[in-house]
Amino acid sequence: MxxxxxxxxxxxxxxxxxxxxxxxxxxxxxxxxxxxxxxxxxxxxxxxxxxxxxxxxxxxxxxxxxxxxxxxxxxxxxxxxxxxxxxxxxxxxxxxxxxxxxxxxxxxxxxxxxxxxxxxxxxxxxxxxxxxxxxxxxxxxxxxxxANGWFYRKDWFEKPELKKEFKDKYGFELAPPKTQTELQKIAEFFQGRTVDGQKVYGAAIFTERGSEGITMGATSSLYPFGFKYEKTPGKYDMEGAVNSADAVKGLEFYKSLYKCCTPPGYTDSYMGEGLDAFKSGQVAMMMNWFAFMPGMAKDEKVGAKTGFFVNPGEKVAASTLGxxxxxxxxxxxxxxxxxxxxxxxxxxxxxxxxxxxxxxxxxxxxxxxxxxxxxxxxxxxxxxxxxxxxDFWQEPAYASLLQAMQKRLHDYVVADKGTAKEALDGLIKDWTETFKEEGKL
Amino acid sequence: MSKLNEIADRAAGATPPSLAGAVRGLSDKSIAWIFIAPTIILLLAINIFPLIWTIYLSLTNYRANRPNAELKFVGTEHYEKILTNPDIWAAMQSTAHFVVWTIVLQTVIGFTLAWLVDRKFRGHGFWTTVILLPMMLSPAVVGNFWKFLYQPQIGLFNYIISFFTGAEPSSFEMLGSVQLAPWAIVIVDTWMWTPYVMLICLAGLRSIPDYIYEAAEVDRASNWRQFWSITIPMCLPFIMLAVLFRGIENFKMFDMVNLLTGGGPGSTTEVASITLKREAFEKWRTGFSSAFAIILFVTVFGLANIYVKALNKVKSR
CATH class of the missing domain: 3.40.190.10 (Periplasmic binding protein-like II)
Known part of the structure; x- marks a missing residue:
């Protein structure tokens, strides 16, 4: 047994x-x-x-x-x-x-x-x-x-002759900007300047048309200027929020940044193009996602010369979410x-x-x-x-909402079509139609 | 032959008598139907059924990304929206600009090249092959390398223009400028597909019998007269055929434009196929995009039919 x-x-x-x-x-x-x-x-x-x-x-x-x-x-x-x-x-x-x-x-x-x-x-x-x-x-x-942040050429910002010239011209220090307005002044300062024997440009920003680029870029100016999607969260009341005076200013600012301070041919650029421009020493500043910062900090060519700063505020402190x-x-x-x-x-x-x-x-x-x-x-x-x-809308119809914004922003910023107010009014029209189709309005 | 007969006899012997009897009773027409039936079934399955299904979807609010949502019949709502949408009309205008100019340029340059290549000169075979190279490339490759050529800072195209005009290479943007971008895509398509038009025109030129020119020379017709009275009329059906092929192809052009400009700047080069792709596969408005696809199909089909009738008239002259 x-x-x-x-x-x-x-x-x-x-x-x-x-x-x-x-x-x-x-x-x-x-x-x-x-x-x-x-x-x-x-x-x-x-x-x-x-x-x-x-x-x-x-x-x-x-x-x-x-x-x-x-x-x-x-x-x-x-x-x-x-x-x-x-x-x-x-x-x-x-x-x-x-x-x-x-x-x-x-x-x-x-x-x-x-x-x-x-x-x-x-x-x-x-x-x-x-x-x-x-x-x-x-x-x-x-x-x-x-989140969307900024990379800058620390070595250029620290050059004494440039620091002095900048201070004399603009009346504040050449350092990571605290506001969007300061950001544009720095970009203007570097635009077309010869640094270390090479012609350089102010800033690499997002202008891509096909997927989400220009929306992610422009919202980095729109949010700090006070752009909102709705007046009352969850109510889809966009009139007066999406096209508010602050939002119009924010969009006009982004266009002026694009016009004054980007490298030639920068009409359809996103993360990759920005990284190329920055690593090749073409631009003084680059808008890009924090996700790329660890790689950039280790980059053999420009890693040690690169600094990082948060998307500057204007009316409020805000960054585009990634x-x-x-x-x-x-x-x-x-x-x-x-x-x-x-x-x-x-x-x-x-x-x-x-x-x-x-x-x-x-x-x-x-x-x-x-x-x-x-x-x-x-x-x-x-x-x-x-x-x-x-963040952008997270609605089930987000793709339609995003495509509408891509089109309106690219038409205004890159293709010079209409005014900022018209672009944002058009955006409300497109989004209203989408929300109606969705049964939310 | 005896071997074949032997095989046929063996096959006949192996056929069961009941089946052999049934087959023997079939008419020639029935046998013909049996042979073409698989092809017809295949065509119905892959061409006609999707077309009917698309028409059905165009009358509904269906979205492919929400298969479980309630399906509503919306009638002709999508068609009305499309035909009254200024963005769609802008896309159709961009398409028309692209189609008309590519056809004009490709026909003129293609015919000229064919006419030159048709002259027997030293190395003409080699040069014909060189001219044909662009059309052998993939549109994806062409789109990408022209994007580099058009790059304002390092692009060869800008440097060549700069060399001839003295303008700063980075002072103009072929793909980023609202004025230049529509022409940039016309240039690339013309570069790629002119050889195709040239080939068809060359076939037309070579089909003209020499004795017609000889007779014209006997009548002391000038070269110019021969060109307008013999070459052009006899080549016209071929040219029209090339125009038809290129017209249909360019009306639905997507890949190259998408790679070069993605429809931009703004919506400047957003041709109809790009709008359709955005509606169908980015916004997932399947019903709406089905209606748009049907409108495009009817437009191309209608125009092509009118054109084919004109072509037949020319041929019968």
Whole structure:
């Protein structure tokens, strides 16, 4: 009998061992994470190796260049594709993806795993995770904080002869600007000037027409001048907000910045073109996302000569929000493994490593760490920017709303069509039509 | 032949008597239908069905990104909106500018090149191949490298213009200027597709029998007279065919314009196909874009039919 019992126990133990997920068995599972092809994506590849080591789940990555990212990924979601198990999608997609069932709602999962949204910066939770906005309905975990900021040539700004000439001309120091008006004066100062034997220009800004470029660029002036989407949040009462006197001033300012101070041929430029212009020493300042700052700081040619500053305020301090949350795609056949990744990613230690590798963590344990502000030359600016970020509409119809703004802004800023007031009035007309189609008006 | 008969006999022997009887009873017309049926089914599936489906969608509020939303029949609302939308008319104007000027330039230059290449000169085979090179390239490649050529600071095009005019190379922007951008895309399309028109015209020139020119010379007709009374009329059907092909192709031009300007600056070069793509795949207004696609289809189809009738008249002269 004893022999029989021992035999049964051994058999049961063997069966249990066979059923348990050994690393080698789990290794056969691989999940795919989709994101844009840019510097932080490389950092995420590096970071995710720890996830594979810890869980045995393999990671595949699908990175799409920014200009095609929305088209490619929204097509994938709309066709209920199974390419992506995890998607780090743009903040504006969250409304559509939640309402159309593309993302898995994460509330229950967060509750079960003890993941608290209070552990993340409130602005990032609001922007990257919630739909309807501000409600405790979570569709993503804040993954990559980002905002539009500025890069400048520290070495040029520190040249004594230029400092003196600038001070004499404008009456304030040649230093990172505190207002949009100061920014334009600095850009004007450098425009067409010869520095280190090379003709240089004032600033590289966003003017791209096809995807989101000019909207992201112009809002970096519109928000500080006081532009608002609605008079009453959630009411879609745009008249007097979108085309307010402040908004008109902001748009006129962006156009004047484009006209006075950009390099020749800068009519359809976004992140890549800006980086090229800055790295090749063509411009004194470049508008671009904080996400590129870690890479720029390490750049062999200009890294040591580059400084960073927050988008200057004017009437208010404000920056255009970038960044994304990480979501589980509801069509994924590997939902458990994808959720396991989110659980792992939410861990404070992983978040610390994420920041150290060049990703922008939104976790309070990282952001509130006393050493955070001095950990990188752009860390303090990042914190400041995230305190005043504003985002584009996150409505399900965001693509129509964005395309309308792209057209109106490009027509006015680049193609010299009409006035700023006409452009913003036209924008209200387009947006009203979209909201009517959506049944919101 | 005996081998073939042997195979046929063997196949006939292997056919079950019931099937052989049924086939034997079929008329020639029925057999013809059986043979062409797969092709017709395929055509119906990939051409006619999508067309009918598109017409149906154009009458609804359907959005491909919201398949679960309630589908409403909206009648001709989309058609009315399109035909009264100033942005759509602006896109149609941009398309017309692009189509008309590319056709005019490609026809004139293409015919001239064909006429020159038709003269037998030393190395004409080599030069013909060189001229044909642009049309062998992918529009994506052409779009990208012309974007570099048009770059105001380092682009070769600006430097060449600067060399001849003395203007500063970076003083003008071919792709960024509202005045120049529509011409920039015309230049690139002309560069790429003139060889195609040239080939068709060359075929036309070579189809003219020599004895007609010989007879004209006997009658002491001048070269100019021969050109206007023999070359042009006999080549006209070929030229018209080239115009038809290029017209249809350029009416739906997308890739090259998208790569060069993306429709910009502003909406200056936003041709109809770019507007259609934005409505269909960026704004996801599937019903609206279906209606726009139908309007474009009817326009091209209608114009092409009128044109083909004119072409047939010319040919029958």
């Amino acid at each position: 004893k022999k029989f019992l021992a035999g049964v126990t051994a058999l049961a133990a063997t069966a249990m061992m066979a059923a348990a997920p050994t690393p080698s068995a789990a290794q056969s599972k691989t999940i795919t994470l989709c994101w844009a092809a840019w510097d932080p994506a490389n950092a995420l590849v590096e970071l995710s190796k720890d996830f594979t080591t810890k869980t045995g789940i393999g990671m595949k990555f699908e990175f799409v260049p920014w200009p095609n990212f929305a088209d490619r990924m929204l097509n994938e979601l709309n066709s209920k594709g199974k390419l992506c198990d995890l998607l780090i999608g743009d903040s504006q997609w969250i409304g559509g993806s939640a309402e159309n069932g593309h993302y898995v709602k994460l509330n229950d999962f967060f509750g079960k795993e003890g993941i608290k949204m209070e552990d993340f910066a409130p602005a990032t939770v609001y922007a990257y995770s919630t739909w309807p906005k501000g409600t405790p309905n979570y569709w993503a975990l804040p993954a990559m904080g980002d 960044g994304q949350g990480i979501s589980v795609v509801s069509y994924s056949p590997n939902r458990d493994e994808a959720l396991a990744y989110i659980k792992w990613f939410a861990n404070p230690d992983v978040q610390k490593k994420w920041w150290s590798l060049g990703g922008y963590s939104c976790h309070n344990s990282v952001l509130n760490d006393p050493s955070f502000k001095t950990s990188q030359p752009f860390a303090a600016q990042f914190l400041e920017a995230m305190g005043g970020v504003q």
